[in-house]
Amino acid sequence: MIKFLTKGILRDRSRSLFPVIVVTLTVAMIVLFQGFITGIMNSMFLDSAVVSTGHVKIMTKAYHEENQLLPNDLALLDAEKLVRELNQEHPDYFWTPRITFGGLLDVPDENGETQAQGPVYALGIDFLSPDSRQIEIWKLERRLVTGRLPENANEVLLGTKLAGRLGLSSGETVTLIGSTMYNAFTTYNFTVVGTFKLNLGPVDRHMMLVDISGARQALDMENAASEILGYTNSLYYEDQAAVALRTEYNINHNDSTDIFSPIMMALRDANQMGTMVDFSNAAMAIILVIFLVIVMIVLWNMGLMNGLRRYGEIGMRLAIGESKGQVYRSMIVESVIIGFIGTVIGTAMGLGITYYMQEVGLDYSAAMESLSSTDIIMSNVFYAQVTPDLYFIGFIPGVLATVLGTMMAGRAIYKREMAQLFKELET
Amino acid sequence: MIKIVIFLLSFSFLLGQSDEMTVQDIIKAMDNNLNAKSRVITSKMVVHGRRSSRTIESRNWVVGINQAFTEYLSPPREAGTKMLKLDDKLWTYSPQTDRVIQISGHMLRQSVMGSDMSYNDMMEDRPLVELYEATLEGSIEIDGRDHWIMLLEAKVKGLSYPKRRAWIDKEYLLPMKEELYAKSGKLLKTSTMDGIKKVQGRWFPSRFIFKDALKRNSKGTEWVIEDIQFDVEIPEHIFLKAALRK
Numbered sequence: 088m089i090k091f092l093t094k095g096i097l098r099d100r101s102r103s104l105f106p107v108i109v110v111t112l113t114v115a116m117i118v119l120f121q122g123f124i125t126g127i128m129n130s131m132f133l134d135s136a137v138v139s140t141g142h143v144k145i146m147t148k149a150y151h152e153e154n155q156l157l158p159n160d161l162a163l164l165d166a167e168k169l170v171r172e173l174n175q176e177h178p179d180y181f182w183t184p185r186i187t188f189g190g191l192l193d194v195p196d197e198n199g200e201t202q203a204q205g206p207v208y209a210l211g212i213d214f215l216s217p218d219s220r221q222i223e224i225w226k227l228e229r230r231l232v233t234g235r236l237p238e239n240a241n242e243v244l245l246g247t248k249l250a251g252r253l254g255l256s257s258g259e260t261v262t263l264i265g266s267t268m269y270n271a272f273t274t275y276n277f278t279v280v281g282t283f284k285l286n287l288g289p290v291d292r293h294m295m296l297v298d299i300s301g302a303r304q305a306l307d308m309e310n311a312a313s314e315i316l317g318y319t320n321s322l323y324y325e326d327q328a329a330v331a332l333r334t335e336y337n338i339n340h341n342d343s344t345d346i347f348s349p350i351m352m353a354l355r356d357a358n359q360m361g362t363m364v365d366f367s368n369a370a371m372a373i374i375l376v377i378f379l380v381i382v383m384i385v386l387w388n389m390g391l392m393n394g395l396r397r398y399g400e401i402g403m404r405l406a407i408g409e410s411k412g413q414v415y416r417s418m419i420v421e422s423v424i425i426g427f428i429g430t431v432i433g434t435a436m437g438l439g440i441t442y443y444m445q446e447v448g449l450d451y452s453a454a455m456e457s458l459s460s461t462d463i464i465m466s467n468v469f470y471a472q473v474t475p476d477l478y479f480i481g482f483i484p485g486v487l488a489t490v491l492g493t494m495m496a497g498r499a500i501y502k503r504e505m506a507q508l509f510k511e512l513e514t
Numbered sequence: 515m516i517k518i519v520i521f522l523l524s525f526s527f528l529l530g531q532s533d534e535m536t537v538q539d540i541i542k543a544m545d546n547n548l549n550a551k552s553r554v555i556t557s558k559m560v561v562h563g564r565r566s567s568r569t570i571e572s573r574n575w576v577v578g579i580n581q582a583f584t585e586y587l588s589p590p591r592e593a594g595t596k597m598l599k600l601d602d603k604l605w606t607y608s609p610q611t612d613r614v615i616q617i618s619g620h621m622l623r624q625s626v627m628g629s630d631m632s633y634n635d636m637m638e639d640r641p642l643v644e645l646y647e648a649t650l651e652g653s654i655e656i657d658g659r660d661h662w663i664m665l666l667e668a669k670v671k672g673l674s675y676p677k678r679r680a681w682i683d684k685e686y687l688l689p690m691k692e693e694l695y696a697k698s699g700k701l702l703k704t705s706t707m708d709g710i711k712k713v714q715g716r717w718f719p720s721r722f723i724f725k726d727a728l729k730r731n732s733k734g735t736e737w738v739i740e741d742i743q744f745d746v747e748i749p750e751h752i753f754l755k756a757a758l759r760k
Contacts, residue, residue, distance in 0.1 A: 153730075161564065193613070199613055199614065201615065201616065264621070266625070269568055271568075271627040272606065273608075274606075274610065275611060
């Protein structure tokens with residue numbers, strides 16, 4: 088039966104070509120949209136996690152309350168022990184201490200007098216530990232514009248814009264002017280060993296990266312950390328798992344009397360990322376439903392037109408004894424075959440374009456540079472992402488819409504009057 | 515009998531003071547007590563942080579209101595750090611970086627060594643009589659001692675504290691307690707002093723307590739004067755920028 092119907096579809100192109108094209112294009116668009124949104128969201132979550140939020144992160148309650156002020160006097164103490172415990176208790180994540188601080192960078196002239204000065208937003212990151220994955224997740228080898236990666240505590244990387252503004256290049260010395268953990272004024276000399284560009288909008292405008300050991304020396308923060316960031320080993324953000332971990336951790340470490348007790352935050356808790364997580368899930372569901380409805384209406388209309396064109400054929404089949412149900416069912420099987428063929432071709436097309444966008448990306452640098460907010464970290468280049476669900480996601484609207492469209496149009500079969508058939512056929 | 519005479523004399527002196535002294539006289543007297551031609555101070559600053567307290571020892575050389583030099587003696591991380599104030603300029607030297615850095619602009623609002631005092635507080639040494647218009651608000655007895663309550667409002671622009679209210683001890687002629695306000699009326703800082711001693715003919719506190727009202731849960735900073743000498747000769751070379759590196 089299926090073989091017979093398939094032959095019919097292939098031989099009568101007017102019956103199959105247009106529906107297949109519609110389904111193919113629709114499915115290809117769905118696959119591309121899904122791949123693109125997944126790519127943008129995953130890249131945004133990872134960028135945000137790398138730069139500021141981690142997939143989860145731990146800080147003191149007091150630090151959390153004032154975190155916009157970077158209050159390092161409220162930092163976590165005995166951070167190395169905490170990191171060790173977290174690595175043991177939660178091996179699905181890798182944990183790393185971070186010091187975030189601000190200050191001024193002062194560039195001396197040959198007499199040691201101030202030649203240039205500018206504000207700096209600095210991150211003390213664990214680059215130098217043997218098992219650290221920070222160079223990898225920051226993609227620093229790729230993002231390095233000049234120079235090399237830090238090898239010592241007092242070596243720093245500067246954002247290209249900051250380095251350009253201060254007229255600094257590799258090998259030069261800069262003095263950080265800031266506050267220690269005890270809020271005391273401090274100055275500390277660093278050597279610039281390279282410049283980097285994150286391509287994450289305005290976030291690296293004033294950025295300096297230094298190994299955490301250098302930050303600790305500069306800020307008198309021995310074995311302390313502003314925050315401890317946790318990342319899944321796969322680097323893929325799983326919202327439910329992160330939220331469950333955060334909830335469990337906070338229940339176990341809840342001490343309302345101690346403002347320095349640790350508190351865990353998930354990525355969704357920071358910088359409106361929760362809205363973004365929910366948005367990405369909702370956006371995909373909405374897009375799927377919209378496409379399903381549109382395609383269904385198109386195919387319903389097409390089925391009606393087909394019904395008119397195949398009016399005689401259906402009448403003949405009914406006249407020679409096929410029941411209305413059999414005709415209706417055969418048309419649905421036909422639509423399943425058409426939907427399947429369209430979906431396969433559409434999925435292949437969509438995957439091809441998605442893969443291309445995954446490799447090449449869409450460059451939005453100009454638009455992102457004009458953003459002044461650094462709350463949401465977004466890449467300047469949007470990349471799509473080919474994920475396993477893209478291989479089957481098109482089948483839902485592709486086949487379902489075709490079947491539903493045919494079912495709606497096919498109702499006309501039941502309206503045919505048997506007594507009228509031969510009269511109609513005579514004409 | 516002698517005791518009674520002394521008591522009566524003191525009492526009449528106090529009464530006489532409140533009646534005879536004008537507001538200007540009171541402020542000038544306060545300025546005279548707190549300022550001098552020159553002074554050399556050895557002090558320690560106890561900074562009560564939200565987690566722990568730190569003690570920072572320093573030695574200051576001050577001439578008039580325009581020249582001041584400070585050398586930090588301890589703890590080890592701060593030892594050797596020096597500050598020089600000349601007129602409205604402030605430089606700091608840190609031996610770790612071997613850099614002399616001018617502190618200016620918004621950095622002047624930063625805390626000195628993590629204390630509740632800012633660099634601006636250090637810079638404003640000019641006599642109160644030159645900066646503020648005073649109004650006597652009344653009298654009050656605190657801990658058995660008579661105080662005037664005085665409202666001081668800036669008569670020059672650009673002060674860190676355009677408004678301040680002082681509780682002035684009628685005998686010591688010192689502002690035992692002060693509230694320092696922004697132009698909007700928001701309380702920015704409080705300061706108190708105690709341990710009043712007679713030093714070279716003037717009343718001077720041996721301890722100040724500053725509290726930054728904008729710092730949540732601030733426990734304040736104690737500034738304990740261990741030794742102070744007024745009107746001593748201070749060599750000019752101390753106030754040279756080159757002295758910072760020595």
